[in-house]
Amino acid sequence: MIQLHNVSLAYQQDASALNNVNLSIGKGEFVFLTGSSGAGKTSLLRLLYGALTPNRGEVLIDGQNISHLSASQIPLLRRTIGVVFQDFKLLQNRTVFENVAITLEVLGWGRADIGKKTMHILKQMGIESKYNLSPQRLSGGEQQRVALARALVNDPKILLADEPTGNLDDANKNQILTIFKEANIRGTTVVVATHDRRLIEQSHKRLITLFKGEIVEQVEKQTASDDQTF
Amino acid sequence: MNKWKSKQPVTIKPFRRPSLAGDGYGGRALFFLSRAITNIRQNVFVNVVTIGTITLALLIVSLFLLIFVNLENAAENWSERVQVTVYFDRELTPQDQTSFRGKISALSGVSRVSYVSRDEALKRFKSRLRGQETLLEGVRPEVLPTSLEITLKRTHRDTVTVESFVTTLKRIPGITEVQYGEEWVRRFNSFLNFMRLVGALLGGFLIIAVIFIVSNTIKLTIYSRRDELEVMSLVGATRFFIKAPFLLEGLIQGLAGAMISTLLLFGFFEGFLQNAGSFITFNPTTSGLSFLPGEYIAGILLAGAVLGFIGSLTSLKRFISV
Numbered sequence: 284m285i286q287l288h289n290v291s292l293a294y295q296q297d298a299s300a301l302n303n304v305n306l307s308i309g310k311g312e313f314v315f316l317t318g319s320s321g322a323g324k325t326s327l328l329r330l331l332y333g334a335l336t337p338n339r340g341e342v343l344i345d346g347q348n349i350s351h352l353s354a355s356q357i358p359l360l361r362r363t364i365g366v367v368f369q370d371f372k373l374l375q376n377r378t379v380f381e382n383v384a385i386t387l388e389v390l391g392w393g394r395a396d397i398g399k400k401t402m403h404i405l406k407q408m409g410i411e412s413k414y415n416l417s418p419q420r421l422s423g424g425e426q427q428r429v430a431l432a433r434a435l436v437n438d439p440k441i442l443l444a445d446e447p448t449g450n451l452d453d454a455n456k457n458q459i460l461t462i463f464k465e466a467n468i469r470g471t472t473v474v475v476a477t478h479d480r481r482l483i484e485q486s487h488k489r490l491i492t493l494f495k496g497e498i499v500e501q502v503e504k505q506t507a508s509d510d511q512t513f
Numbered sequence: 514m515n516k517w518k519s520k521q522p523v524t525i526k527p528f529r530r531p532s533l534a535g536d537g538y539g540g541r542a543l544f545f546l547s548r549a550i551t552n553i554r555q556n557v558f559v560n561v562v563t564i565g566t567i568t569l570a571l572l573i574v575s576l577f578l579l580i581f582v583n584l585e586n587a588a589e590n591w592s593e594r595v596q597v598t599v600y601f602d603r604e605l606t607p608q609d610q611t612s613f614r615g616k617i618s619a620l621s622g623v624s625r626v627s628y629v630s631r632d633e634a635l636k637r638f639k640s641r642l643r644g645q646e647t648l649l650e651g652v653r654p655e656v657l658p659t660s661l662e663i664t665l666k667r668t669h670r671d672t673v674t675v676e677s678f679v680t681t682l683k684r685i686p687g688i689t690e691v692q693y694g695e696e697w698v699r700r701f702n703s704f705l706n707f708m709r710l711v712g713a714l715l716g717g718f719l720i721i722a723v724i725f726i727v728s729n730t731i732k733l734t735i736y737s738r739r740d741e742l743e744v745m746s747l748v749g750a751t752r753f754f755i756k757a758p759f760l761l762e763g764l765i766q767g768l769a770g771a772m773i774s775t776l777l778l779f780g781f782f783e784g785f786l787q788n789a790g791s792f793i794t795f796n797p798t799t800s801g802l803s804f805l806p807g808e809y810i811a812g813i814l815l816a817g818a819v820l821g822f823i824g825s826l827t828s829l830k831r832f833i834s835v
Contacts, residue, residue, distance in 0.1 A: 332747075354752065355751065355752075358746075358749045358750060358751045358752075358754075359749065360749070361746075361747060361748065361749035362748075362749035363749075364749075366747055372740065372743065372744055372747070373744075374740060374741055374744060376555045376556060377555065385744065385745065385748055386748040386749075388544070389745065389748050389749055389750040389754060390749075391541075393540075433748065
């Protein structure tokens with residue numbers, strides 16, 4: 284599903300964010316990316332949703348080389364990818380419902396179908412009663428669930444998450460992790476960048492460790508039986 | 514498109530728009546319009562600031578236009594005084610009058626020819642010396658010349674044209690003495706040209722300032738909503754999809770600003786200017802100013818719409834990097 288071949292990325296001439304990265308993530312996999320700040324986790328994710336283009340090497344998503352997409356092709360790529368961030372990136376002047384519906388509006392859905400599908404995903408996230416509130420009035424965990432609803436409402440092939448639990452307490456972390464796993468079970472490839480050791484350890488998934496822009500360690504999924512618990 | 518297709522069945526085909534209710538170009542246009550109106554309602558403060566700025570900016574420009582148009586009208590009135598007079602030392606017979614009139618009217622640029630007989634000339638002389646009629650005691654009409662007064666068309670009142678007209682006039686047999694107040698015509702025309710130059714310069718500066726202020730205000734309001742642009746781009750909106758509501762919003766803001774400024778100008782005009790304008794025209798018969806003609810108002814509305822649209826377009830270009 285996701286393949287990186289000899290990918291290098293530098294923001295400026297001297298400082299390289301990623302250095303000769305080779306990586307392959309299969310369809311339906313659940314992967315954690317970890318490493319200290321500045322290791323290149325965010326840069327790697329940004330490459331995957333077309334916000335950055337590599338200086339060298341190739342990035343393939345579903346067999347398609349996205350290293351040199353034109354400006355008009357990038358939106359098409361992003362419709363197949365859901366992205367969530369540590370700071371949620373919700374629009375404060377719109378309601379929870381509107382924040383989630385944006386994804387379907389962009390796809391050109393009709394009003395009635397947007398209503399049904401949006402309420403359905405809000406129910407899955409357990410926040411359907413808050414649909415008419417501004418995100419400002421929700422807790423951090425609820426806001427992240429709104430962001431996840433927005434990312435997952437069109438059943439994307441890939442879900443990318445950049446420090447999704449950075450602002451959350453343990454109870455909320457577990458809820459968010461559960462949502463990731465459920466999306467993964469439905470067939471979405473999930474890539475989570477985090478330096479939250481506890482989150483990684485309790486989920487027993489494939490782990491990729493980055494250090495100074497290079498992959499220094501890869502640990503395969505520890506026990507297959509873990510997946511059955513969800 | 515197909516190269517993106519996943520081999521596994523996916524519930525929603527990612528980038529082909531499903532043909533559901535409200536689809537088609539009409540549905541799209543309606544969606545963008547309702548999105549723009551919702552945006553205005555959700556960002557009231559920002560919109561009030563933008564519309565207010567456009568209103569004030571266009572009010573200044575239209576006030577300037579109002580003054581300029583009225584000065585032009587006044588100049589039009591003054592230029593009626595550009596008159597060429599042919600003097601004769603004898604009373605013209607009706608046949609002579611007709612023949613001269615015919616010859617003169619045949620020249621280009623002539624709008625009116627009128628004959629001033631000796632009696633008429635004396636009458637005018639007397640009315641000019643009102644209160645001192647005694648000075649004219651013993652003056653008989655015979656000492657005054659008769660004349661043909663020629664009024665020129667508006668387009669033929671500038672110095673060069675008047676001079677060449679007089680030269681042609683003098684070629685008509687029987688016409689020897691021609692007066693046309695050379696100095697006055699020259700001064701009047703150079704004043705007019707000066708006024709137009711100053712007007713164009715001031716107007717030009719004003720318009721540049723207005724474009725600058727309005728485009729920067731719009732830039733700031735769009736900057737304040739850059740998270741919206743970012744989120745739209747993240748969920749896979751095309752540039753057009755992101756821009757269209759903002760452009761419509763700009764168009765609505767510009768039109769609203771232009772309408773409000775025209776209404777304010779009209780109120781201001783009705784309240785203060787209309788009856789206070791005789792000092793500009795110096796002409797008691799055309800007391801008062803006139804409001805902007807219809808095509809100017811249409812121009813201001815159009816300018817508002819264009820200002821809002823282009824302002825949004827150029828600002829969006831800066832913030833949408835995909």
